[in-house]
Amino acid sequence: xxxxxxxxxxxxxxxxxxxxxxxxxxxxxxxxxxxxxxxxxxxxxxxxxxxxxxxxxxxxxxxxxxxxxxxxxxxxxxxxxxxxxxxxxxxxxxxxxxxxxxxxxxxxxxxxxxxxxxxxxxxxxxxxxxxxxxxxxxxxxxxxxxxxxxxxxxxxxxxxxxxxxxxxxxxxxxxxxxxxxxxxxxxxxxxxxxxxxxxxxxxxxxxxxxxxxxxxxxxxxxxxxxxxxxxxxxxxxxxxxxxxxxxxxxxxxxxxxxxxxxxxxxxx
Amino acid sequence: xxxxxxxxxxxxxxxxxxxxxxxxxxxxxxxxxxxxxxxxxxxxxxxxxxxxxxxxxxxxxxxxxxxxxxxxxxxxxxxxxxxxxxxxxxxxxxxxxxxxxxxxxxxxxxxxxxxxxxxxxxxxxxxxxxxxxxxxxxxxxxxxxxxxxxxxxxxxxxxxxxxxxxxxxxxxxxxxxxxxxxxxxxxxxxxxxxxxxxxxxxxxxxxxxxxxxxxxxxxxxxxxxxxxxx
Numbered sequence: 001x002x003x004x005x006x007x008x009x010x011x012x013x014x015x016x017x018x019x020x021x022x023x024x025x026x027x028x029x030x031x032x033x034x035x036x037x038x039x040x041x042x043x044x045x046x047x048x049x050x051x052x053x054x055x056x057x058x059x060x061x062x063x064x065x066x067x068x069x070x071x072x073x074x075x076x077x078x079x080x081x082x083x084x085x086x087x088x089x090x091x092x093x094x095x096x097x098x099x100x101x102x103x104x105x106x107x108x109x110x111x112x113x114x115x116x117x118x119x120x121x122x123x124x125x126x127x128x129x130x131x132x133x134x135x136x137x138x139x140x141x142x143x144x145x146x147x148x149x150x151x152x153x154x155x156x157x158x159x160x161x162x163x164x165x166x167x168x169x170x171x172x173x174x175x176x177x178x179x180x181x182x183x184x185x186x187x188x189x190x191x192x193x194x195x196x197x198x199x200x201x202x203x204x205x206x207x208x209x210x211x212x213x214x215x216x217x218x219x220x221x222x223x224x225x226x227x228x229x230x231x232x233x234x235x236x237x238x239x240x241x242x243x244x245x246x247x248x249x250x251x252x253x254x255x256x257x258x259x260x261x262x263x264x265x266x267x268x
Numbered sequence: 269x270x271x272x273x274x275x276x277x278x279x280x281x282x283x284x285x286x287x288x289x290x291x292x293x294x295x296x297x298x299x300x301x302x303x304x305x306x307x308x309x310x311x312x313x314x315x316x317x318x319x320x321x322x323x324x325x326x327x328x329x330x331x332x333x334x335x336x337x338x339x340x341x342x343x344x345x346x347x348x349x350x351x352x353x354x355x356x357x358x359x360x361x362x363x364x365x366x367x368x369x370x371x372x373x374x375x376x377x378x379x380x381x382x383x384x385x386x387x388x389x390x391x392x393x394x395x396x397x398x399x400x401x402x403x404x405x406x407x408x409x410x411x412x413x414x415x416x417x418x419x420x421x422x423x424x425x426x427x428x429x430x431x432x433x434x435x436x437x438x439x440x441x442x443x444x445x446x447x448x449x450x451x452x453x454x455x456x457x458x459x460x461x462x463x464x465x466x467x468x469x470x471x472x473x474x475x476x477x478x479x480x481x482x483x484x485x486x487x488x489x490x491x492x493x494x495x496x497x498x
Contacts, residue, residue: 100363183365188406188423194475197487202329204475209328211473211493215361216328 009060057245064251065258070145071249073138078237080131084169085230087124095176097222099215103178128170135166147250155243158236165233172225178218186221187213328493335495337449337456340372346396346455348376351412356457370446370457371399371412371419379431381467389471389497391449398446398457399432404439407476419443433465440479441465447497459495471497 017039046052063071094110094117096102110117139159142148148156175186190213194204209216251257281289281296288297340354351371359366375395383394399419401409408423418435419428426437433442442465447458462470464480472490474480480488 099365100361184408184423188408191407191476194488195477198489201475201478201488201491205329205491205493206325210331210333211491211495212359213362213365214359 009056009062011056012060058241061245061248063249064255066252066255067249068252070141070252073134073141074244077131077134077138078241080127080134081233081237083127084124084131085234087120087127088226088230090120091124092226095222097176097219099178099218103176103218107177107179128173132166132170135163139163144253145250146253152243152247152250155240155247158240158243162233162236162240165229165236169225169229169233172221172229175218175221176225183213186217330492332492333495335447335459335497337451337458339454339456340370341455342453343374343395343450343455346372346374348374350414351399353412354457358460369401369409371401372455372457373397381431384466384468389447391451392447392458392497393450394448395450396448396455397431398448400444400446400460402444402476404434404441404443404476405437410443432463433467440477440484441481442467444473459497 042052091110094106094114096106098106107121111121112118142156142159171186171189174189175182190204190207193207194200196203205211207217207220208214209220278284279294281293282291286296336357338356340356341352346352351373354370354372355367356370357366358368373396375397380397401411401419403410403421403423403426405421405424405426408421410419410421410426410428412419417430419432420426421437421439424438426439427435428439428443429435431442432445434440442463444460444462446460449456449458460473462473462480464470464485466481468480470480470485470490472494474488474490478484478488
């Protein structure tokens with residue numbers, strides 16, 4: 001049975017400019033040239049990369065009837081991550097992972113004395129909680145809408161890995177202010193990790209950089225927090241988004257499926 | 269002539285009409301190049317990944333630090349019926365947080381359990397009890413409360429009796445202890461060791477939360493990173 005080909009996603013009218021005919025030597029004044037500058041720049045890039053096709057594939061997708069605000073939780077989570085990434089990069093400009101007092105002092109300095117420091121640090125600190133909450137809401141949406149089912153199981157798995165990585169970010173980031181709360185929370189967290197049978201004790205040693213919480217523990221947590229995990233999260237978000245675009249989103253479960261007439265005709 | 273698709277291919281490239289094939293050659297050059305390039309790529313990736321992993325995990329897991337001994341006072345400083353808090357340095361390079369409190373007293377034969385195993389490391393003594401403040405639930409600092417003669421943890425309500433045995437709450441084993449020795453008339457505190465509920469000594473001390481009774485002693489093996497007495 002050969003299914004009829006569905007029409008390509010529509011190109012919005014604004015983007016449907018007519019190209020000049022070759023050999024049309026209409027003279028262009030500076031005004032026209034300036035007007036065309038943006039379009040020519042985009043055309044120049046597109047001619048060499050064919051990016052517009054991919055962007056159209058990604059952005060002008062068909063979405064099912066009944067798509068609602070719950071479907072924005074994934075993007076909200078991604079923007080929470082982007083906010084964490086940007087504020088985190090700038091916090092790193094002032095932060096010093098020095099266990100003998102420099103870490104706490106640098107946090108005190110950037111919070112109390114640097115212009116907008118308290119705001120940017122607050123964005124990062126509260127934003128981390130926002131991101132965890134959004135991750136769970138997004139996960140709940142996927143679960144209750146049944147959106148994890150075939151063919152989207154792999155995306156559910158990637159999402160699970162992203163959830164774990166988000167938790168690792170929360171755990172490692174909590175130590176960095178290096179105050180009493182950070183220190184004891186990390187002691188407790190590493191010891192919880194150590195209760196895993198057989199490998200737990202060695203994993204704790206790996207996290208701490210030795211049998212005891214020492215000077216390298218802070219640098220380890222800092223490296224994991226700002227170098228290892230963010231890259232992994234960004235890459236997995238890319239894979240997650242690719243699968244969303246590739247597979248499309250699901251209709252909400254309360255919507256009755258309507259057969260496509262054109263597909264219906266060919267059914268034997 | 270039989271259908272060529274049905275006959276099994278010869279393993280020799282020369283028999284398969286491949287141009288430039290050598291006598292006795294079984295691997296095509298295309299296949300050889302594919303394997304070589306993939307192998308070279310894998311070797312190059314392993315050449316930086318494996319050392320990096322070893323660098324991150326090696327000294328953290330396998331480096332055994334020297335045992336440190338710190339003088340805490342004269343033998344007559346320590347009574348048998350209460351604890352004297354002493355501060356020792358357990359980790360260097362981290363400022364104040366590298367220090368820890370040790371609750372010390374002299375041994376009281378009426379209440380203290382017999383040393384188990386009875387063989388002592390050379391030079392150490394059982395005449396003094398040095399109890400760690402590290403709660404054996406998840407590692408918060410316990411405090412000795414004179415009025416109730418108990419150690420109490422502020423985090424999750426762990427309670428230990430006068431000997432350090434668990435008398436309530438979530439802790440999984442008695443409080444860790446430290447090896448003690450007397451040198452030049454001074455009491456010195458050394459490395460930490462763990463005990464299970466029968467006060468059997470485990471020289472490679474375990475982290476909090478790791479039970480040492482029954483199957484626990486096999487589930488939580490000793491680590492390579494704890495200081496060792498000779």
